[in-house]
Amino acid sequence: MINHENALNLLNSTSTTEILENLLNLSKLDDTNNGNKGNKGNSKTITYSKNAFIPVCTWCRNICGYCTFREENYTLLTKEQMKETLREADKYNCHEALFTFGENVDENPKIMEELNKMGYNNIIEYLYDIEEWCLNNTDLLPHTNCGILTYEELKTLREVNASMGLMLENSSSRLCKTIAHKDSIGKLPKTRIEMMENAGKLKIPFTTGILIGIGETKEELINSIFEINRINEKYGNIQEVIIQNFRAKKGIPMENYPEPTPIEILKTIILSRMILKDISVQVPPNLNKETGQLLLLAGIDDWGGVSPITKDFVNPEAPWPEIEELEMFSRELGYKLVERLPVYEKYINNEWLDDRLFKKIQDIKRKK
Ligand SMILES: O=c1nc2n(C[C@H](O)[C@H](O)[C@H](O)CO)c3cc(O)ccc3cc-2c(=O)[nH]1
Numbered sequence: 001m002i003n004h005e006n007a008l009n010l011l012n013s014t015s016t017t018e019i020l021e022n023l024l025n026l027s028k029l030d031d032t033n034n035g036n037k038g039n040k041g042n043s044k045t046i047t048y049s050k051n052a053f054i055p056v057c058t059w060c061r062n063i064c065g066y067c068t069f070r071e072e073n074y075t076l077l078t079k080e081q082m083k084e085t086l087r088e089a090d091k092y093n094c095h096e097a098l099f100t101f102g103e104n105v106d107e108n109p110k111i112m113e114e115l116n117k118m119g120y121n122n123i124i125e126y127l128y129d130i131e132e133w134c135l136n137n138t139d140l141l142p143h144t145n146c147g148i149l150t151y152e153e154l155k156t157l158r159e160v161n162a163s164m165g166l167m168l169e170n171s172s173s174r175l176c177k178t179i180a181h182k183d184s185i186g187k188l189p190k191t192r193i194e195m196m197e198n199a200g201k202l203k204i205p206f207t208t209g210i211l212i213g214i215g216e217t218k219e220e221l222i223n224s225i226f227e228i229n230r231i232n233e234k235y236g237n238i239q240e241v242i243i244q245n246f247r248a249k250k251g252i253p254m255e256n257y258p259e260p261t262p263i264e265i266l267k268t269i270i271l272s273r274m275i276l277k278d279i280s281v282q283v284p285p286n287l288n289k290e291t292g293q294l295l296l297l298a299g300i301d302d303w304g305g306v307s308p309i310t311k312d313f314v315n316p317e318a319p320w321p322e323i324e325e326l327e328m329f330s331r332e333l334g335y336k337l338v339e340r341l342p343v344y345e346k347y348i349n350n351e352w353l354d355d356r357l358f359k360k361i362q363d364i365k366r367k368k
């Protein structure tokens with residue numbers, strides 16, 4: 001595996017030859033099939049998950065400098081609203097229900113009151129209920145990404161989730177003093193790492209990632225990738241790492257921050273592919289419309305969730321590409337586009353899944 005010093009050299013490199021040589025070495029490994037292309041035995045495969053995005057609640061206890069999702073005048077979706085989206089998604093043969101929302105939303109007394117009125121003691125009970133409904137009434141598998149959860153909360157939600165997620169964002173606590181995370185107690189790396197380790201102890205297949213371009217140094221970026229790999233070496237629970245590129249948007253504190261350049265993103269993918277053993281590297285295709293194909297060359301092996309019915313509520317200005325377009329992108333480079341479930345193949349067993357989910361997944365696979 002590449003060491004820290006060589007990783008820094010690559011990120012600092014202005015030599016096209018050097019960058020291309022790194023690319024070539026990676027692709028040679030792939031072509032001989034000795035490569036470490038994420039979770040794919042067959043390296044010429046790129047996956048995606050057909051999903052529906054359910055933004056359960058838009059309030060959040062944090063205020064991240066890059067976020068447009070959070071709203072002080074929040075919405076809390078009713079169960080009927082969520083059911084409607086889930087039923088619709090089922091008709092489109094989606095198999096992932098992505099529950100992404102603000103952190104600890106029930107710290108807001110108004111939200112707690114609304115939940116109490118509906119007969120729930122907290123947001124976790126509410127979430128559990130709708131996720132259980134989803135499992136019993138559709139062929140969608142829940143994946144929750146709602147920020148920090150305690151060990152007990154993770155243990156509870158494991159019963160109704162095929163996998164769960166939390167972006168590390170970055171492993172540097174320095175960023176908690178900067179515009180990105182100064183008002184976000186939940187972005188303390190120590191807390192995020194602890195949750196990822198708890199998910200490991202509980203045997204929950206897990207998605208994490210880093211957000212690049214939020215003021216991190218190259219060293220901090222490298223440390224973050226190594227940190228995720230360390231957790232996976234200890235627990236084996238990290239199925240995929242999302243390399244998310246910061247998008248500047250009007251109205252956010254970081255609206256004038258520069259976005260990462262295509263070369264920065266490309267180098268980060270090369271590095272991730274070199275460091276992350278047996279982990280898929282995912283890039284959201286809607287945030288990399290022009291350069292997605294080049295990132296395929298650099299070793300990504302997953303496009304993440306793509307939805308035929310809902311927008312990306314975190315980046316609502318960036319529409320999803322059509323599946324046909326992704327197929328064409330992939331074919332041109334000799335890759336086959338394959339749909340996957342929100343839990344990766346190697347975790348589909350009794351060790352990593354609650355019995356109810358294991359059975360449900362076998363049912364879904366039989367029907368396909
Ligand atoms: O549509 C999105 N999906 C996001 N996803 C979902 C992801 O694209 C797929 O649903 C996973 O690959 C499921 O396996 C996330 C999942 C996580 O666990 C953590 C962060 C994200 C972030 C996004 C996102 O910004 N937009």
Ligand SMILES: C[C@H]1O[C@@H](n2cnc3c(N)ncnc32)[C@H](O)[C@@H]1O
Pocket residue numbers: 066067068100167169210211244245246247248249314315
């Ligand atoms: C759901 C995930 O979306 C990412 N996220 C939040 N805001 C932005 C933005 N402006 N650009 C790109 N990604 C963003 C964060 O990494 C969060 O964890």
Ligand code: SF4
Pocket residue numbers: 060061062063064067068069070101102103147184186
């Ligand atoms: S990115 Fe997530 S944690 Fe940060 S403010 Fe937005 S919703 Fe909250």
